[in-house]
Amino acid sequence: MGNKNLHVAKKNKKDEFYTMMKDIEDEVKYYWDELKGKKVLLNCDNPEKSNFWIYFKNNFKFLSLERLTSTHYNEGESTYKLEYDGENINKTQLDGDGDFRSDESIEILKESDIVITNPPFSLFREYVAQLIEYNKDFLIMGNNNAVTYKEIFPLIKEENMWLGHHANKTMEFRLSDNYDKWDRIDEKGNKYGKVPAISWFTNLDIDKRHEKLILYKEYSEEEYPKYDNYDAIEVSRVAKIPKDYYKPMGVPITFLNKHSKEQFKILGQMANTRVDEYNFGYPFVNGVRKYARIIIQRL
Numbered sequence: 001m002g003n004k005n006l007h008v009a010k011k012n013k014k015d016e017f018y019t020m021m022k023d024i025e026d027e028v029k030y031y032w033d034e035l036k037g038k039k040v041l042l043n044c045d046n047p048e049k050s051n052f053w054i055y056f057k058n059n060f061k062f063l064s065l066e067r068l069t070s071t072h073y074n075e076g077e078s079t080y081k082l083e084y085d086g087e088n089i090n091k092t093q094l095d096g097d098g099d100f101r102s103d104e105s106i107e108i109l110k111e112s113d114i115v116i117t118n119p120p121f122s123l124f125r126e127y128v129a130q131l132i133e134y135n136k137d138f139l140i141m142g143n144n145n146a147v148t149y150k151e152i153f154p155l156i157k158e159e160n161m162w163l164g165h166h167a168n169k170t171m172e173f174r175l176s177d178n179y180d181k182w183d184r185i186d187e188k189g190n191k192y193g194k195v196p197a198i199s200w201f202t203n204l205d206i207d208k209r210h211e212k213l214i215l216y217k218e219y220s221e222e223e224y225p226k227y228d229n230y231d232a233i234e235v236s237r238v239a240k241i242p243k244d245y246y247k248p249m250g251v252p253i254t255f256l257n258k259h260s261k262e263q264f265k266i267l268g269q270m271a272n273t274r275v276d277e278y279n280f281g282y283p284f285v286n287g288v289r290k291y292a293r294i295i296i297q298r299l
Contacts, residue, residue: 017173017195019118019141021051023166027200028055028116030165031139034204036064038137041112043100044119046072047082049174052117060086071108073098081108100127109134114204116140125151128201132160137204144168144197147253148271148292154278156256157266164200165208167257171198199257212263215243224249228284230270232295250283250293259296267295 028035040056047053047070056068068084071094079098083090096102100109100119109115109130118141119127129151131138144167146152155161175182175191182191217223219242224233232248235241238255248267259266270283271292283290 017118017121017175017193018049019051020172020174021055023171024051024055027164027166028139030206030208031202031204032063034137035114037066038113039067039069039111040065041109041115042068042070042117043105043109043115044072044117045070053082056116057084060084066113069108069112071098071100071105073100100130106130106134109136113137114139125149128152128155128161139164139200139202139204141198142201144199144253146199146201147256147294148269150274150279153269153271157268157278159261161201161203162209162259163257164202165206167199168197168254169199170194170196210260210262211258212260213238213241213258215241217242219245225285227270228287230280230283230295234283234285234290234293236290246298248295248297250290250295253292253294255294255296263299264296265299267297269294 042050042052042056045052050070050072053068053070056063056065060068065086070082072079074097077097079094079096081092081094083092094104096104099105114137115131116139121143124142124146127140131140132155138161144163147156147163152161172183172192172194175193177191179191179193181193183193185191217240219233223240224235224242224245226233227250230248230250232250233245235249235251238251238258241249241251241255250270253269253271268278268280269292270280270290272279273281275281280295283293
């Protein structure tokens, strides 16, 4: 299945992409200590299809959870809430369709400690805004390009959210039966497709955030030209960040996967034509526009 088809599906809000168990296991293992004694909410997960529900239910006692709750959207029809306390599963019918923006879904959110899920990518901005509004811990998936969104980048700059352990990866998802394009079909007839540039986003601390980059390159005016429209040097690759330069520099957005707040300060971004306190316009060098850049400075 071509990536174009998957992106079209996203644009049309066909966001039923089911996360693979391995991708959940590989990321959540870095947060085990953060989960002890917590009420975990999966508010975009149909437990009949969701590997998030299977993972947390099967590891409930190992993770020392207090409660596991799952809700999901069922367009045009009422849906239900599923709760697990380590012994019993309780199913409660909801009045509405399970939209995370509904009043009853917000009440369920308020009663939870940590939200972990793969939300609809088409509603990522709105979804994150709700988590921030209700001051919830979270570990969620999204497209890596979301780091440049005007609603998301300020949260990253102000250290209200950051990238998880796995970022900017091509991941395989199980697709809904109604998709007519796919990469592969398993022996049970389930369809799967690959999507590039997927990242985990979180506000839970991990050791990775404190690991400093080892820098090798030395600064020279010839190799690191300045932008035409902002007083910073252009660094075309994260590996080329100079070890001896302490003024503003522009780096690819993939830098955020290696950012240590003890080593660099994020000053802003150059990602679009809008100019404000967070975005300084597209980056240009000698009249040539570069890709989106994060503006940083060594500490």
